[in-house]
Amino acid sequence: MGITPTQSVEDTSGAGTEGRKAVINGALLDELWRECNGASLGLQWGEFNEILLGVGASQNFGLAEGKSASRQQQGAYFRGLKLGDLVLARACAAGNERAWECFIATYREPLVRAAIAIAGSETLGRDLADQIYAEVYGMTTRDGERRCPLQSYRGRGSLIGWLRTTLAQRHVDHYRGSHREQPLEEYEAPAPAIEPEKPASELTVLQKALEAALELCETEDRFLLASYYLDERTLLQIAQVLHVHEATISRKLKRVCQELRKQILKNLQSSGMSRRAAEEALGADPRDLDMDLRKLLQYSQSDAFQEKAGR
Amino acid sequence: MNSKPQLDHHPDAESLNAFAEQALAVQERGKILAHLAECSRCRQVVYLAQETAAEMEPAATAPAPGPAGRRKFWLRNWWLVWAPVGALAAIVSLAYVVHLWRVEMAPELAKVVPQAVAQNEEISAKSPAPPTEMQSAPPPVAVAPSIPAPKSPGPHLASAFPELLPLSNAVASGGETRKMSNPRPDEAALPPGAPAAGYPALSAAAEYKAGPATAMREVEQERAAGSQSRAFSAQSTAKAKTKEQAQRETSGGMLTAAAPAPTFTAASPPPGSLDADKLNGAGGVFAVYKANPTELPSGLAPVSTATVSHLVLAVDRLGSVYLSEDSGSTWASVAKQWMGRAASVRLQPAVNTNGEEAYSAPSFEIVNDVGLVWVSTDGRTWKAK
Numbered sequence: 001m002g003i004t005p006t007q008s009v010e011d012t013s014g015a016g017t018e019g020r021k022a023v024i025n026g027a028l029l030d031e032l033w034r035e036c037n038g039a040s041l042g043l044q045w046g047e048f049n050e051i052l053l054g055v056g057a058s059q060n061f062g063l064a065e066g067k068s069a070s071r072q073q074q075g076a077y078f079r080g081l082k083l084g085d086l087v088l089a090r091a092c093a094a095g096n097e098r099a100w101e102c103f104i105a106t107y108r109e110p111l112v113r114a115a116i117a118i119a120g121s122e123t124l125g126r127d128l129a130d131q132i133y134a135e136v137y138g139m140t141t142r143d144g145e146r147r148c149p150l151q152s153y154r155g156r157g158s159l160i161g162w163l164r165t166t167l168a169q170r171h172v173d174h175y176r177g178s179h180r181e182q183p184l185e186e187y188e189a190p191a192p193a194i195e196p197e198k199p200a201s202e203l204t205v206l207q208k209a210l211e212a213a214l215e216l217c218e219t220e221d222r223f224l225l226a227s228y229y230l231d232e233r234t235l236l237q238i239a240q241v242l243h244v245h246e247a248t249i250s251r252k253l254k255r256v257c258q259e260l261r262k263q264i265l266k267n268l269q270s271s272g273m274s275r276r277a278a279e280e281a282l283g284a285d286p287r288d289l290d291m292d293l294r295k296l297l298q299y300s301q302s303d304a305f306q307e308k309a310g311r
Numbered sequence: 312m313n314s315k316p317q318l319d320h321h322p323d324a325e326s327l328n329a330f331a332e333q334a335l336a337v338q339e340r341g342k343i344l345a346h347l348a349e350c351s352r353c354r355q356v357v358y359l360a361q362e363t364a365a366e367m368e369p370a371a372t373a374p375a376p377g378p379a380g381r382r383k384f385w386l387r388n389w390w391l392v393w394a395p396v397g398a399l400a401a402i403v404s405l406a407y408v409v410h411l412w413r414v415e416m417a418p419e420l421a422k423v424v425p426q427a428v429a430q431n432e433e434i435s436a437k438s439p440a441p442p443t444e445m446q447s448a449p450p451p452v453a454v455a456p457s458i459p460a461p462k463s464p465g466p467h468l469a470s471a472f473p474e475l476l477p478l479s480n481a482v483a484s485g486g487e488t489r490k491m492s493n494p495r496p497d498e499a500a501l502p503p504g505a506p507a508a509g510y511p512a513l514s515a516a517a518e519y520k521a522g523p524a525t526a527m528r529e530v531e532q533e534r535a536a537g538s539q540s541r542a543f544s545a546q547s548t549a550k551a552k553t554k555e556q557a558q559r560e561t562s563g564g565m566l567t568a569a570a571p572a573p574t575f576t577a578a579s580p581p582p583g584s585l586d587a588d589k590l591n592g593a594g595g596v597f598a599v600y601k602a603n604p605t606e607l608p609s610g611l612a613p614v615s616t617a618t619v620s621h622l623v624l625a626v627d628r629l630g631s632v633y634l635s636e637d638s639g640s641t642w643a644s645v646a647k648q649w650m651g652r653a654a655s656v657r658l659q660p661a662v663n664t665n666g667e668e669a670y671s672a673p674s675f676e677i678v679n680d681v682g683l684v685w686v687s688t689d690g691r692t693w694k695a696k
Contacts, residue, residue: 062336080334110367117363149324156329161364165328168359172352219341222348231354241361243333294351 024052025071028078036084041091042098051090052078055154086155089162093138093150100137107163108133114164118171132167206281209267213260221256228253230294321353322346331361607633608642615655617675624656624675624690632656632677634690648693651679659686 029049033039038048061069061077069077088106091099111133116125134140138148153162217225220242227233227241228249235253239246261282268278322330322343329335330343347354607613613625613633623635625642630652632645660673677685677693684696 113367114363117366118359152323152325154325156325156334157332158328161328161332161360162324164363165324165331165356165360168356168363169324169327172355172359176352219345219348223344223354226348226351227354227358231351231358233358237358237362240365241331241357 024049024056024074028071028075031075032078032083036087038087041088041102042096043087043091047091047094047096048087051087054090055081055086059154081155082158083155085159086153089150089153089155089159092136093148095138107160110160111163111167114160115167118164118167128167128171132163132170136163202281203284205268205271205273206264206284209264209271212267213263216263217256217260221252221259224249224253224256321350327353327357328360331357331364607631608644609633615657617656617658619658619673619675622675622690626653626656626677630654630680645691645693649677649679649685649695650683651681653677654680 029052032052033045033048038045043051056069056074056077059077060067061074062080063069063073088099088103092103112126112129115129115132116122119125119128135149138146140147149166153159214222224238227238228235235246235249239249242249264282265275265278268281269275273281326335326339326343330340330347333340335343347357607625607627609627609629609631611627611629611631614628616623616625618624618638621636621638623639624632624645625635625639626632632647632653633642634645635642655678657676657678658673659676674686674688675690676696677687679685685693686696687693
């Protein structure tokens, strides 16, 4: 053991991120050590320190950039994490044998069951689970360096949830990458695209009004519209993701549609139509509109996430 | 319109999982939600992971409450049992009160009977004492209620709410004839004083307190209403009287009035309640009165029956009329074609122009609660007399 439990990390480890010394109180560290029972995973005190320092410093203990966290803030930050799962994941990523034994005993079976449930078939599910298991074990290397996805786990959700999400990501990526593939003999050359007729002016106005109305939608409203109308998810599925009752989703959807309609009418009227003409325009056949609602709803201006989809 | 293709960058599994588990701060949650609104791939991932979690977690995380816990709950909340018990007790007591009220109202309803019935009651009051075989039976009540208090036959609720009975009959019979047990001849011929063990309907009839008076009144009523029966010749009456007396001696007290073929009977449940002399003297009903242990599809015992060959017509105390074409094995409900409540049924022998009996085509008659008579030759189609 490198340091004593009561000794401050600041004094000993010197491990900080981005050139800053981590400031974790020794008493807090001792308390967390006992809480997550790191000794049962075969961790050393120093290793535990390093894990917490790495996690805390990477997010500045949940505070804004440049602020230093007090002992209470550090405690609140670490207690908001799934610390046991986090320590286990980091210990596995570091190649700790006892941690791996613990991981396999705890998560191997749920991982396989989740993979089968996601893939919808025993064979595909087991393949998927094996693939993830190999990835997690760190059998892939990049630039000669062993890479383990568990390193990206930061303890905000449960480890089993993270594993399920990772399985789902791999499955969706695999599906989206391969479902358009078809044998050549069945392939038929698409007909040349017909030049779309120039839409009538009324339809153009309606199209613009709809686009403007959708752009004004709130984030959650767009998510609801996309989930319900594009993905055809049920109210219950949406409610489970948003952690509300399905009746709430139903009410929200109704409200969103009403507001959207009002906004379109308003946009139409502002473009010079009378109220009656605007209402008549709303009765137009949607197939006459030259627009892709999917693209319109999924228009993105944010590049907030830096993880590449393809991996 | 935006023609931007699918997004190149996605939140990692950690963020998506934290979003699904509600472990994100508001600001970051908003960012993830904004991305999910735009990215079908990440929506798919989140929904797929969420569905899998919903499938797996109930079994893994939600422990079923153990039997001890359940027992503890019931022990802790035993007083909740009083709610249904109290409600049940209230319903039962209400039904009982309604039943008592209806029984009390019955004599008042009896006052509405027409003059003919009143005359019959006068006659019955003047009638001689019942035969010696009936001395053990309770004495006839002078003013008996027209709706007797139900001792055993029929459910109590049905007696409390007779208007529900046609419906319950329809449900019970399903519009078809209902198989009934055929009364054995020896059951039918049991003397009134004989022990009624093994014959519930008969023992019930023996408890029928107002029975004798009611039966007598019905017979008198039949006599009063049947004007043609008054034309019975004295000769035939005398013959019938002697035969009946002889038969009564042999059958141990059963009152019988034998008649020339074809045999037709009109029975009333109060056993041995008729004065054969009076009956034959009037010449109104040429019948065999017997205790009838059968039960009609309504679940009630018949208060009056009439038989011609294999045709049996019966009425229960609620006025429902049933017809059997196989001597009482199966019964069919007769559609109501008369006014009021059918009080009794009887046979009216065909009478020729000389006023003598002719038995070629006897007809059934229904007497309602105000003494009006309906007649039918087949027991199904009725017309006012």
